[in-house]
Amino acid sequence: MKPILQPSLVNDPLGDPGLFVQFLYEKRAFLFDMGDQSPLTNADLLKVTHVFVSHTHIDHFIGFDRFLRLMFGREKTITLYGPENFIANVEGKLAGFTWNLVDRYDESLTLDVVEVHRERLHKATFRAIERFQRSDEREEPWDGGLILDEPALSVSATILEHRVPCLGFALKEKFHVNINKDGLTAMSLEPGEWLNRVKQNIYEGAADDLVVQVPVGVNGTQETREYTLGTLKEKLVTVTPGQKIAYITDTVYTPTNIPRIVNLVREADLLFCESPFTAEEEDRARDRCHLTTRQAGLLAKEAGVKQLKTFHYSKRHSHQTDRLVREAQDTFQGK
Numbered sequence: 001m002k003p004i005l006q007p008s009l010v011n012d013p014l015g016d017p018g019l020f021v022q023f024l025y026e027k028r029a030f031l032f033d034m035g036d037q038s039p040l041t042n043a044d045l046l047k048v049t050h051v052f053v054s055h056t057h058i059d060h061f062i063g064f065d066r067f068l069r070l071m072f073g074r075e076k077t078i079t080l081y082g083p084e085n086f087i088a089n090v091e092g093k094l095a096g097f098t099w100n101l102v103d104r105y106d107e108s109l110t111l112d113v114v115e116v117h118r119e120r121l122h123k124a125t126f127r128a129i130e131r132f133q134r135s136d137e138r139e140e141p142w143d144g145g146l147i148l149d150e151p152a153l154s155v156s157a158t159i160l161e162h163r164v165p166c167l168g169f170a171l172k173e174k175f176h177v178n179i180n181k182d183g184l185t186a187m188s189l190e191p192g193e194w195l196n197r198v199k200q201n202i203y204e205g206a207a208d209d210l211v212v213q214v215p216v217g218v219n220g221t222q223e224t225r226e227y228t229l230g231t232l233k234e235k236l237v238t239v240t241p242g243q244k245i246a247y248i249t250d251t252v253y254t255p256t257n258i259p260r261i262v263n264l265v266r267e268a269d270l271l272f273c274e275s276p277f278t279a280e281e282e283d284r285a286r287d288r289c290h291l292t293t294r295q296a297g298l299l300a301k302e303a304g305v306k307q308l309k310t311f312h313y314s315k316r317h318s319h320q321t322d323r324l325v326r327e328a329q330d331t332f333q334g335k
Contacts, residue, residue, distance in 0.1 A: 118144075265303045
């Protein structure tokens with residue numbers, strides 16, 4: 001059974017941090033951080049609907065310009081999340097270009113930007129048709145948990161310390177709807193887009209008596225049959241727990257940060273965690289507000305995650321990346 005969420009680091013562990021999460025069977029993806037995006041194709045980036053930026057140091061935000069260039073001129077709405085001052089950072093990027101011809105475009109890109117504060121979410125919108133002037137500013141209370149909540153998934157965040165606020169993220173599929181292929185065969189049904197609609201109905205909690213139109217081919221023609229959602233669930237669907245993927249980068253191992261990280265990533269199926277420095281470089285890591293390999297392993301172990309993948313290695317260790325992997329994994333596995 002293939003997982004729906006397909007995560008992969010944008011670059012190798014010595015490159016700019018970034019995580020690309022594709023959705024199986026959908027033309028959709030999430031992007032965590034916007035550093036060097038050269039390994040991603042335009043087709044990859046065009047799937048992105050939401051971007052989650054930990055902070056705006058250059059290696060986490062330099063890719064904004066390429067992303068904007070690709071999206072401009074398309075009728076799309078992209079939502080971007082970031083820490084304190086993120087709206088001003090995005091506004092500054094947009095102000096660096098001249099937009100006097102935007103009224104010639106029929107399609108207008110919209111950027112919804114969400115800035116995460118301790119107790120509130122500060123939101124603003126930038127529309128290409130309005131020359132990307134800031135508009136629709138508003139605030140919502142925030143309890144330190146969810147920043148995105150959809151029927152099928154959610155994203156939570158926590159504010160960490162990196163001498164500036166830096167966000168950690170956890171993406172959680174609420175539950176996974178599996179389609180039984182043998183059931184399709186038994187009912188003489190073919191897979192297709194209609195199955196995505198069935199899944200969406202289930203995620204949204206639709207009533208079992210909802211009537212679903214299912215396309216069928218009869219004597220070379222396309223017809224439909226009617227089934228209740230309850231029947232389709234009984235015959236075709238198995239519901240299993242959803243995946244959880246967490247992303248932690250650019251923070252320091254302190255009594256304040258430790259519980260925030262552990263609570264956010266607890267029981268994640270996969271934790272992507274930075275580990276720029278070796279276990280013996282704790283002083284250096286503390287001075288630069290980063291984690292060591294051992295600290296990444298300790299956080300993963302305490303949180304009970306299933307798999308740890310480290311990244312954001314210091315280039316000073318380019319000759320011994322195997323050591324960075326080994327130290328983190330040995331600590332994680334209790335060796």
